Amino acid sequence: MASITRRRAPKVSRPVSAEDEILAATRRILTGGASFTDLGVQQISVEAGVARSTFYAHFRDKTDLLLRLATDMLATSFDVASAWEPTDGLDKLAEDFLRILGVYREHAAVLRAVGEVATYDLTVRDFWSQGLAQFTDRTIAALRAEQAAGRTPADVNLVSAARVIVQGGERAIFDQVTTAPPTDDAAFARELAQTWWYGVYRRPA
Amino acid sequence: MASITRRRAPKVSRPVSAEDEILAATRRILTGGASFTDLGVQQISVEAGVARSTFYAHFRDKTDLLLRLATDMLATSFDVASAWEPTDGLDKLAEDFLRILGVYREHAAVLRAVGEVATYDLTVRDFWSQGLAQFTDRTIAALRAEQAAGRTPADVNLVSAARVIVQGGERAIFDQVTTAPPTDDAAFARELAQTWWYGVYRRPA
DNA sequence: GTTGCGCCGGACATAGTGTCCGGACGAGCT
DNA sequence: AGCTCGTCCGGACACTATGTCCGGCGCAAC
Numbered sequence: 001m002a003s004i005t006r007r008r009a010p011k012v013s014r015p016v017s018a019e020d021e022i023l024a025a026t027r028r029i030l031t032g033g034a035s036f037t038d039l040g041v042q043q044i045s046v047e048a049g050v051a052r053s054t055f056y057a058h059f060r061d062k063t064d065l066l067l068r069l070a071t072d073m074l075a076t077s078f079d080v081a082s083a084w085e086p087t088d089g090l091d092k093l094a095e096d097f098l099r100i101l102g103v104y105r106e107h108a109a110v111l112r113a114v115g116e117v118a119t120y121d122l123t124v125r126d127f128w129s130q131g132l133a134q135f136t137d138r139t140i141a142a143l144r145a146e147q148a149a150g151r152t153p154a155d156v157n158l159v160s161a162a163r164v165i166v167q168g169g170e171r172a173i174f175d176q177v178t179t180a181p182p183t184d185d186a187a188f189a190r191e192l193a194q195t196w197w198y199g200v201y202r203r204p205a
Numbered sequence: 206m207a208s209i210t211r212r213r214a215p216k217v218s219r220p221v222s223a224e225d226e227i228l229a230a231t232r233r234i235l236t237g238g239a240s241f242t243d244l245g246v247q248q249i250s251v252e253a254g255v256a257r258s259t260f261y262a263h264f265r266d267k268t269d270l271l272l273r274l275a276t277d278m279l280a281t282s283f284d285v286a287s288a289w290e291p292t293d294g295l296d297k298l299a300e301d302f303l304r305i306l307g308v309y310r311e312h313a314a315v316l317r318a319v320g321e322v323a324t325y326d327l328t329v330r331d332f333w334s335q336g337l338a339q340f341t342d343r344t345i346a347a348l349r350a351e352q353a354a355g356r357t358p359a360d361v362n363l364v365s366a367a368r369v370i371v372q373g374g375e376r377a378i379f380d381q382v383t384t385a386p387p388t389d390d391a392a393f394a395r396e397l398a399q400t401w402w403y404g405v406y407r408r409p410a
Numbered sequence: 411g412t413t414g415c416g417c418c419g420g421a422c423a424t425a426g427t428g429t430c431c432g433g434a435c436g437a438g439c440t
Numbered sequence: 441a442g443c444t445c446g447t448c449c450g451g452a453c454a455c456t457a458t459g460t461c462c463g464g465c466g467c468a469a470c
Contacts, residue, residue: 018448037242037325040426051449056428116324119317120242160381160389160396167380168373175372176365184365191365199404223417245457256418261459 019058021048023072026065030109036066036116063123070114070127073107081134086142086165087201094193097173101185104177115174135166143201152201161200169196224263226253228277231270235314241271241321268328275319275332278312286339291347291370292406299398302378306390309382320379340371348406357406366405374401 025048030036041062045052059065080103084096104111118125139162146152169192176188197203230253235241246267250257264270285308289301309316323330344367351357374397381393402408 035325041428042426051451053428053430053450054448057448061428119321119324120240156399157392157396159385160393161400163380163385163393164373164377164397164400168369168377171376172369172373175368180364180368187362188365188368191362192369194361194407195366195369195400195404197404198407199400199402202399202403204409246459247457256420258419258459258461259417262417266459 018048018050018054021050022055022058022065023069024048026069027109030113036062036113063117063121066113066117066124067127069110070124073110074131077103077107081131081138084135084138086139086196087146090193090197090203093196094190097189097192098186101173101177101189104173105182105185108177111174112178132166132170135170136162139165146201151203156200156202165196165200223253223255223259226255227260227263227270228274229253231274232314235318241267241318268322268326271318271322271329272332274315275329278315279336282308282312286336286343289340289343291344291401292351295398295402295408298401299395302394302397303391306378306382306394309378310387310390313382316379317383337371337375340375341367344370351406356408361405361407370401370405 022044026039026044029039029044029047039062041055042052044065045055048055059068080100083099086093086096114124114128118128140158143152143156143158143161147154147156172192176185180188227249231244231249234244234249234252244267246260247257249270250260253260264273285305288304291298291301319329319333323333345363348357348361348363348366352359352361377397381390385393
């Protein structure tokens with residue numbers, strides 16, 4: 001089900017509420033490398049220092065918690081999607097990718113959890129798809145404009161190209177973040193940008 | 206744990222054993238769109254028409270079952286990896302992708318299940334990574350050869366490029382198979398091939 | 411007929427989920 | 441001071457699923 005938006009305590013009294021404690025504890029555990037699926041409510045509660053029943057007073061279930069974690073994450077890095085201009089040149093593209101790499105590294109734990117649950121839970125999958133759709137839409141629009149301007153060949157299949165870019169790109173970035181050291185990020189971002197530029201936009205080498 | 210290889214009955218008697226029944230039933234349910242994670246052993250047993258205890262007589266657990274499903278799948282389409290020659294030209298590349306698309310469509314259900322469990326189970330993740338590593342190795346070798354022959358620029362980062370190709374490509378293909386109709390496969394395969402050819406190999410347009 | 415084998419069906423221990431409720435504690439109000 | 445409200449604790453409860461175990465049944469082979 002959809003998670004219900006919860007209002008915070010009207011008074012400013014408590015420095016940290018149980019809810020914040022739970023969110024922080026979950027982030028902590030996930031950062032430690034644990035799988036969200038294998039995580040128990042009990043375990044989270046203990047780590048957060050609250051009773052198990054308190055967990056259910058704030059979150060409908062584990063999915064609700066994950067959705068809160070994910071929306072909080074998006075709220076702190078909302079500009080990433082809107083700042084993404086896919087046709088500003090090769091160097092600009094590489095820069096944008098590097099910035100996205102940074103965001104991914106920062107929120108790797110939550111991103112991993114979302115990617116995990118999205119594979120078997122419809123609610124989370126829809127949530128994430130909706131986020132990626134932003135990128136897909138922008139990419140298709142940009143490609144269409146490039147074609148209209150005659151800079152990209154007309155035979156480029158917009159939908160397929162966007163799929164390769166967004167779905168494939170997201171996965172490659174995720175893989176880079178989870179398996180390669182941050183020092184390789186710049187080289188990877190450049191390679192990804194070049195693949196786009198020459199492969200998808202078909203700009204002459 | 207690693208799944209233990211099971212020997213079949215020495216006699217040729219039974220036309221269909223309970224084991225085959227379970228494997229078929231699972232494939233059937235998965236094809237119906239259900240999530241493997243949400244699948245219970247009970248449910249599988251009922252669909253297979255065997256007792257729940259019989260399931261455990263043949264499979265250590267659900268993971269063991271999935272691994273059996275996956276290896277059986279690889280056994281019937283083993284040639285895909287070895288027939289893949291990433292540098293035989295643009296048209297050949299598109300053909301190869303189209304063939305892979307076909308295999309993906311054929312085994313979409315099991316592939317989805319593997320992708321699902323791989324996100325939270327180490328055993329399955331390792332299994333799948335090992336399969337993809339084949340493609341990664343071949344890709345790196347091919348790119349190196351292209352560079353040596355002077356057809357691909359020396360500034361191409363081999364590891365990053367292979368990551369974009371294999372990880373990103375696999376995801377894009379998976380997305381295509383699960384969200385687009387088969388009639389679009391040819392156009393998608395061509396687009397993917399062109400992205401490789403011009404974007405990764407940097408062949409002049 | 412007896413033995414071996416695959417399967418059934420159910421009991422069992424264990425563990426996790428989500429709900430519910432009595433009661434403790436503290437902050438703010440009158 | 442006493443009162444009340446909101447938050448949290450701690451534990452009971454029903455339910456579901458997992459994995460193990462074992463007695464017994466039926467069918468084939470020798």
